[in-house]
Amino acid sequence: MLQLDGRDGGGQLVRTALSLSAVTGQAICIENVRGGRPNPGLKPQHVAAIETVGRATEATVSGVERGSERFSFAPEAVRGGAFAVEVGTAGSVALVCDAVAPLAVALDRPLTVTLHGGTDVQWSPPVDYLREVKLPLLRAVGLDAELAVHQRGFYPVGGGSLTLTIRPSSLTALRLRRRGPVERLSVYALASDSLESASVAERLAETVRERIEDGSEGEVVTETAEIETTAEIETTATYAETDCPGAVVTLVADCGTSRAGFDALGRRGVPAEDVAEEVVDAFRAWRATGAPVDEHLGDQLLVWLALAGGEVRLPHSTAHVETNAELIRAFEYDLQVDDSEQGVVASAPSPEE
Numbered sequence: 021m022l023q024l025d026g027r028d029g030g031g032q033l034v035r036t037a038l039s040l041s042a043v044t045g046q047a048i049c050i051e052n053v054r055g056g057r058p059n060p061g062l063k064p065q066h067v068a069a070i071e072t073v074g075r076a077t078e079a080t081v082s083g084v085e086r087g088s089e090r091f092s093f094a095p096e097a098v099r100g101g102a103f104a105v106e107v108g109t110a111g112s113v114a115l116v117c118d119a120v121a122p123l124a125v126a127l128d129r130p131l132t133v134t135l136h137g138g139t140d141v142q143w144s145p146p147v148d149y150l151r152e153v154k155l156p157l158l159r160a161v162g163l164d165a166e167l168a169v170h171q172r173g174f175y176p177v178g179g180g181s182l183t184l185t186i187r188p189s190s191l192t193a194l195r196l197r198r199r200g201p202v203e204r205l206s207v208y209a210l211a212s213d214s215l216e217s218a219s220v221a222e223r224l225a226e227t228v229r230e231r232i233e234d235g236s237e238g239e240v241v242t243e244t245a246e247i248e249t250t251a252e253i254e255t256t257a258t259y260a261e262t263d264c265p266g267a268v269v270t271l272v273a274d275c276g277t278s279r280a281g282f283d284a285l286g287r288r289g290v291p292a293e294d295v296a297e298e299v300v301d302a303f304r305a306w307r308a309t310g311a312p313v314d315e316h317l318g319d320q321l322l323v324w325l326a327l328a329g330g331e332v333r334l335p336h337s338t339a340h341v342e343t344n345a346e347l348i349r350a351f352e353y354d355l356q357v358d359d360s361e362q363g364v365v366a367s368a369p370s371p372e373e
Contacts, residue, residue: 021047021092024350027055029343034066035119036323036344038073038093040351043126043327047094054089061087065111065137065144069119072105072133076123100129107137110178112144117167117184118320124163124189125327132185139173139180140210140268145316146283147172147182148208148270153281154317160277161328162191172210174266174285193330193370194321196278199312204274205232207255211267211286220292221257224269227296229253235304267292271299278312311335311363319344322366326353329370337364 022041026033034053041048054060062070063086070084070093077095084091107113113135120133140146145154151167159165164187173180209224232253267286273279282302284295306314311333313321318334319341325332326348334341337359345366348355355368 021049021094022350024048024050024347025052026050027052028339029347030054030057030340031063031066031115032319032340032344033347034062035069035115036347038069038119039122039323040326040348040353041093042073042077042079042095042098042123044351045095045097046351047092049090049092051090053091061089062091063111064107064109065113065115068105068107068111068113068135068137069116072116072135073119073123075103075105076101076120076131076133098123098126100127100131102132104134104136107135107178110138110141110173110175112141113137113139113180113182114147114150115144117150117182120184121158121163121165121186122323122327124165124186125191127186127188130185130187132183134181134183136178136181137173138175138178139169139171139182140266140285141175142285145281146268146270146285148210148268148272149281149283152206152208152270152272153279154320157279157317158324161194161324162189164189172260172262172266174212174262174264177264179263191324191328193328194325194332195330196312196332197365198333199278199310200276202273202307203276205253206272206274207253207269208272209255209257209267209269211259212262212265213259214265215267216259220267220286221259223292224267224286224296225255225257227293228269228271228299229255231297231300232303235300267295269296269299271303273303273306275312280306280312280314280317282306282314306335309335309363318366322348322355325366325368326351326355327371329368331365331367333362334364334366341366
């Protein structure tokens with residue numbers, strides 16, 4: 021059984037370890053789960069991720085309960101099928117998907133999982149990020165996956181649901197060393213129907229569009245010294261029936277062979293315009309780096325690099341990247357993260373190399 025220490029990492033370590041344990045068949049025991057966090061131990065979304073991957077692999081588990089700082093996970097073979105899992109709170113269902121999707125490389129038949137919980141909550145990617153940024157990029161390298169969102173769920177009640185279907189997939193190497201021009205920008209704003217009278221969704225979407233068009237994004241010198249012109253910005257503002265009020269806005273930058281996403285949640289007492297400004301600020305900061313992916317996607321792609329090989333330039337190295345890479349190497353994957361004058365590049369050999 022592989023012994024792992026989760027003291028210096030967060031939930032990403034739990035998800036990465038689950039995915040690689042399932043794919044490799046290597047049993048794991050993680051101690052000091054989220055030990056460096058103010059409230060250590062497993063949160064509801066982590067418990068749900070363990071339950072979901074466990075059911076997909078008929079795993080033997082112990083210590084899996086809310087607040088637990090140690091658990092073990094011993095999988096059998098990855099199996100297809102269909103089942104549902106309740107997070108039980110507004111815990112992120114998108115993060116549970118993060119742990120499940122890599123199982124596609126070991127499947128022999130489709131796996132469909134319906135998850136109930138929070139779809140758009142703090143400290144996790146909203147479902148529009150998963151649907152419009154991460155999954156399209158992974159489909160381009162061979163992941164066969166579909167996502168259906170049934171209901172949106174905000175903190176603190178949750179009540180959202182989605183269904184992730186993955187099918188047996190053979191991956192090609194990720195080649196994301198350089199970023200081309202931003203070909204299209206798309207803004208997805210959604211708010212609870214109780215906020216429609218205040219036009220919250222429209223204000224979120226239009227503020228993002230206006231701030232970008234009014235800024236200096238028209239001409240940016242990239243690392244290749246070419247002039248980059250921003251394409252027309254498409255906006256979508258919608259409302260949905262939810263169990264508690266909430267709003268979210270996501271900006272997607274389509275660069276042809278790569279993607280990046282930036283999002284912010286509405287908060288009581290904070291004008292929609294200020295929330296939208298946070299998204300624009302994050303977009304501008306990323307664009308200045310010349311990296312093909314955003315910071316969060318770079319971290320999440322490390323497990324896919326281990327499985328498929330290739331290279332990804334990251335906006336910058338972070339503690340999340342370093343601890344995630346160290347855990348992946350514990351599974352004997354040759355994943356490297358190098359910081360040079362050309363930027364921070366994560367790389368791994370393809371399985372056939």
